[in-house]
Amino acid sequence: xxxxxxxxxxxxxxxxGFSTIGTGIYLRSTGEQCQDTTLPNVILIFGWMGAQLRHxxxxxxxxxxxxxxxxxxxxxxxxxxxxxxxxxxxxxxMPVIDALExxxxxxxxxxxxxxxxxxxxxxxxxxxxxxxxxGHMLRRKYGSALVQQFITSTLILDSCPATGSLKTIKLAxxxxxxxxxxxxxxxxxxxxxHFVGLGLxxxxxxxxxxxxxLRIEMWNPRVLPWMGLHTPRLYLFxxxxxxxxxxxxxxxxxxxxxxxxxARCELFEESEHVAHIRVEPERYWASVQDIWAAAISKxxxxxxxxxx
Numbered sequence: 600x601x602x603x604x605x606x607x608x609x610x611x612x613x614x615x616g617f618s619t620i621g622t623g624i625y626l627r628s629t630g631e632q633c634q635d636t637t638l639p640n641v642i643l644i645f646g647w648m649g650a651q652l653r654h655x656x657x658x659x660x661x662x663x664x665x666x667x668x669x670x671x672x673x674x675x676x677x678x679x680x681x682x683x684x685x686x687x688x689x690x691x692x693m694p695v696i697d698a699l700e701x702x703x704x705x706x707x708x709x710x711x712x713x714x715x716x717x718x719x720x721x722x723x724x725x726x727x728x729x730x731x732x733x734g735h736m737l738r739r740k741y742g743s744a745l746v747q748q749f750i751t752s753t754l755i756l757d758s759c760p761a762t763g764s765l766k767t768i769k770l771a772x773x774x775x776x777x778x779x780x781x782x783x784x785x786x787x788x789x790x791x792x793h794f795v796g797l798g799l800x801x802x803x804x805x806x807x808x809x810x811x812x813l814r815i816e817m818w819n820p821r822v823l824p825w826m827g828l829h830t831p832r833l834y835l836f837x838x839x840x841x842x843x844x845x846x847x848x849x850x851x852x853x854x855x856x857x858x859x860x861x862a863r864c865e866l867f868e869e870s871e872h873v874a875h876i877r878v879e880p881e882r883y884w885a886s887v888q889d890i891w892a893a894a895i896s897k898x899x900x901x902x903x904x905x906x907x
Contacts, residue, residue, distance in 0.1 A: 614652055614659060614673060621694030623675035627659070628702070629668050637895050639718040639751075641702050642671045643695075647758070647873050648678055648725030657876060658720065661884060669718075672698050674733075676725035685732075692733050696740070704825070705741060716751040716898075717825060718891060722873050723843065724813060727759045731816045734823045741824060750825040751898040753890050754832040758840055758873045760817045761847035814851065820860055828859050829897050833890040835875055835883065837867040861897075863890065 617625035642662050646655050652675075659671055674695060680688060699705065704715045721730050820828045832855065836848040845866060855862040865886045870878040 614656055616663070617659070617671070617673065620698060622691055623677060624691075624694045624698075625671075625673040625675075626698050627663070627671040628698075629670050635668070636713075636716070638666050639669045639716045639891060641699070641704055641715050641717045642666065642669050643699075643717060643719045644671065644673045645719075645721045645726030645729045646673065646675045647723035648676045648680070650675060650722065650873075661876075665884065665888065666718075670702050674726075674729050676723075676729055678725075680725065680728060688729075688732050689736055692729065692736060695733055696736060714748055714750050715825070716894075718753050718755070718894075719823060719826075720755040720757065720887075721759065722757045723759050724761065727756070727817060728813055731813060731822060734816075734819075734821075737824050738821075749829065749898065751894050752823075752826050752830045753894040754822070754826060754830055755835065755887060755890060756817075756832060756848075757835045757875065758837070758843045759848070760814045760851055761843040762811050762814055814847075817851065818855060818858060820858070828861075831861040831863065831890050831893040831897065833886060834862065834864045835867070835886065836864075837870040837872075837875060839867075839869055840872045842872045861893065863893075 613619045614625045614627075617627045620626045644655070644658060644662075655673055655675070659673060662669065662671060672695060674692070702715070703712045704717060719730070721727055816822060820826060820830065834848050834852045836843060836845050838845050849864065849866075852862045852864050865882070867875050867879060867882075876883045
């Protein structure tokens with residue numbers, strides 16, 4: 600597999616063991632097929648807004664230990680994803696599609712390629728937004744081609760999704776934008792966008808609020824086109840999260856269940872936003888392994904169905 604690499608700016612480092620294939624996009628390719636069909640062979644990680652590489656490395660290192668033969672793709676989330684144009688967002692995510700294609704995640708003319716087994720791990724609303732944008736891009740490119748085959752997959756949602764309020768917006772952006780002048784400019788712009796969206800929603804009777812639309816999109820069982828009702832999803836969240844109210848996540852999971860999805864919850868008591876592995880790492884990673892085992896079980900049921 601050969602993908603174009605991006606030269607790093609001085610002082611900017613990559614994830615250890617990863618190649619930089621785009622702005623804020625990193626690939627760890629094992630270069631070989633994972634022979635154990637009970638394990639994922641592709642892990643797709645969407646980081647939270649402003650996540651530092653050293654924090655994301657905690658997850659990539661753990662996944663390397665759990666599933667050493669799985670390739671990993673990591674997508675960082677810059678704060679400006681919330682106000683840049685759709686075209687810019689999509690151009691930034693193109694290397695992800697290139698990597699997924701190189702890892703044989705999409706239909707090809709070669710029937711010799713086994714179907715992929717994809718674990719997707721999403722953090723906070725920032726990671727959720729990046730994932731939904733990628734989903735739109737893939738559906739436009741491949742249409743219903745990915746729906747034709749059963750792909751073993753799971754979706755892990757860490758500290759998301761939630762609608763958000765002006766208070767949580769301020770907390771989230773204040774945490775990642777340190778420059779006080781820039782912070783005032785960004786918050787003023789976001790507040791303006793919030794009230795304009797609220798006003799348009801009231802006038803036209805349609806939901807135009809970004810976070811509300813995001814929350815609705817996350818109820819799509821095919822939020823990424825290889826997923827479906829068969830894809831188990833795990834919600835990891837905490838009562839002490841000041842940015843994502845646990846009640847919002849609980850409600851999202853309950854509605855997902857009502858719509859036929861296999862949604863499971865792991866509610867932590869003491870951890871902060873996207874910090875559950877600091878408090879209860881064993882419980883966190885056991886939950887991840889359990890949800891992947893559920894995906895494998897569904898795959899075996901499907902195999903039996905096809906044989907009968």
